[in-house]
Amino acid sequence: MSENRETSRAAPRILCGMDMTFDACRQAFLTRDPRFDGRIFGGVKTTGIYCRPICPARPPKAENMTFFPTAAAAQEAGFRPCLRCRPESSPDLGAWRGTSNTVSRALALIEAGAMDAGDVDTLASRLGVGERQLRRLFKQHLGASPVAVAQTRRVLLAKQLIHETHLPMGEVALAAGFGSVRRFNETFQQLFGRSPGHLRRSQAAEQSSAAGGITVRLPYRPPYDWDAIEGFLAARAIPGVEVVTPRRYARTLQVDGVCGVVTVTPGEGDFLVAEIRFPKVQALPAVIARIRRVFDLAADPGLIGEHLSQDPALAPLIAARPGLRAPGAWDGFELAVRAILGQQITVVAARNLAAKLVTAYGAPIDDPVAAKLGLTRVFPTPERLVGQDIAALGMPRARGAALEALARTVAADRAIFTPRADLESAIAALSALPGVGEWTAQYIALRELREPDAFPHGDIALQRALADGEGRRPTAPELLARSQAWRPWRAYAAQHLWAADAVQPQTQAIKAKRTKTDARRAA
Incomplete structure (x- = not known):
């Protein structure tokens, strides 16, 4: 560990990352600039601690600092997380730097x-x-x-659970993915110089818990359009599986x-x-990963x-x-x-059909909290269909x-809905599924595989949103050609166009109403 830290001291400018100099990183820490939170982390050589740019501690001297593009890089270099600014609470932007699609998928x-x-080979x-x-690629970009x-994610999740929940330490170890409580204790003793229990006792009480469950905070980089994502989920919510009320989304989930149940x-x-x-704390990392994926954090x-x-x-837009x-x-x-x-x-109509499917084949869930929320079933598994x-x-x-053929195919191979080497191979694999064409494959790649460049260019709503002043819509090939300038963020371009298309009928109705009113007034 000390050898790694000496390496980091020798080349502080290189470890700052791909797009920032040492001086720029230093300035971000001096001004506590929130724009760089999650983008860079600073290691203090004299204390062995790494921090976020917004850390309230007094900035150290420049010669005592070195910078890293990720928390994992700082931790691998031998630095331990700061207890004041809590790096586990920073927005996780590692997958969205746009520098390596392979790293993002990994x-x-x-x-x-x-x-x-x-292992890494797998x-x-x-x-x-x-x-x-x-x-x-990991060394180059992260x-x-x-x-x-993987180890840093495990440690930071455990640290978050220690700070924010009342889970017993044994359950924290299992929930964070440690193979044993002994390994969990050894890691924290080595990293922080104290036991996990002492780490919890040393912090101000900020823990919260749900009845029979846990409550965690999941950070993001602002701004965040909650109303838009809530509206998107509400329009597609399946009765019994999902319930959306103002400023709350709840659903059943199977892992x-x-x-x-998650809320x-x-x-x-x-x-x-x-x-x-969830009755098994081992499911917690997978559940958190799904929440982060659905809400695009x-x-x-x-x-x-x-x-x-x-x-x-x-x-x-x-x-x-x-x-x-x-x-x-939530699930591929x-x-x-x-x-x-x-x-x-x-x-x-699709939501109503999905509700019938769930009523006929979805397993009931026995949970009083779920029942109180109006949640009664989980979505059917492939084997059930x-x-x-x-x-x-x-x-x-x-x-x-x-649908039955799709269920049979997925039941035989659960790894179908996982990232592939590239977007093209993912679309080819998805298009081979029963009932899945080009549009559906692009849609699945966008929402399940989280491919930021997925783009269903044959979508009528996307073409309609880009109609010219005379109402002429671009054809699918024309839209595809135009979208090349939006890469690698075409999925977000699609989201903005869908949002714009959704409000067009409302805008047209308002304009029509105003026209009639003006006509009456003129008469």
């Missing part, structure tokens, strides 16, 4: 637990690259190895065969508050908006909704079923058969 897999039961194979190449990134609300700051009720709206605003047509996110999906199979149900029908006459629920027989 980070998504690590967050979902790919390194808990596997991770690299899933991404279609060699192990040495993956290690090189300043740390894949193993260090590795275990059912639970998400906006916090009094730059974070969301998640209440999680890793996005950097400033970076994305700056790039997309270069298009004159998108600039006013982004100015109107600077915090708009691209909502993710569920999203694929929803997408197939919604082919050639309205969102409301195999061999069923789904068309009997009221849809074309071909569509019902496609």
Whole structure:
């Protein structure tokens, strides 16, 4: 560990990252500039601690500082997290730097637990690259190895649970992904020089808990358009599985065969508050990863908006909704079923069909808190739909058969809805699924695989949103050609165009009403 730290001392300017000099990083810390929170971390050589730019502690001398692009890089260099600014509370932007799609996909897999039961070679194979190449890309873009990134995530999650919950230390260890309580204690003793229990006792009481569950804060980079994402989820909420009320989203969820309930609300700051009720604490990292994915908490709206605003047509849309996110999906199979149900029908009709599907095949959930919220079932698993006459629920027989075939395919291979080597190979694999065409494949890639460049260019609403003054819409090839300038953030361009298209009928209705009123007044 000391050897790594000597390396970091020798080259502080290089470790600052790809796009900032040492002096720029230093200035960000001196001014406690929140714009750089989550972008850079500063290590203090005299104390062995690394901090966020917004740390309230007095900045050290320049010669005692070194900078890192990620918390994992700082920790791998031998620095330990600050107890005052709490690096685990910073927005996680590592996957959204736009520098390496392979690294972004790898980070998504690590967050979902790919390194808990596997190694770097397995991770690299899933991404279609060699192990040495993956290690090189991680060092280049994140300043740390894949193993260090996974370990840092584990430590920071454990530290967050220690600070924010009343979970016993044994459950914290399991929830954070440590193989044993002994390993958990050894890691904290080595990193912080004290036991996890002492770390909790040394902090001011800021812990909270849900009835029978836990409550955690999930930070994001502002601005955040909660109303937009709440409206998106509300329009598609399946009765019994999801309940959306003003400033609260709740749903049932199944992870590795275990059912639970999550409730998400906006916090009094730059974070969301998640209440999680699951009987197995080992499911916690996967649940948190899904919440972060659905609510798109890793996005950097400033970076994305700056790039997309270069298009004159998108600039006013982004100015109107600077915090708009691209909502993710809770489960790949569920999203694929929803997408197939919604082919050639309205969102409301698709939601009603999904409700029938859940009533017929969804397993009931026995939880008094869930019942109080109006949550009664979980979405059906692929195995539950195999061999069923789904068309009997009221849809074309071909569509019902496609859903049954999809269920059979996914039941045989659960890894279908995971990131691939690149977007093109992901679209090819998804398009091979029963009932999935180009549009549906792009939609799944956008919401489930979290591909920021996925773009369903054949979507009528996208074409309609870019109609010219005479009402002429671009064709699918024309829209695809125009979208090249939006890369690598085409998924967010699509979200802004969908949002704009959704308000057009309302705007037209208001204009029509005003025209009639003016006509009456003129008469």
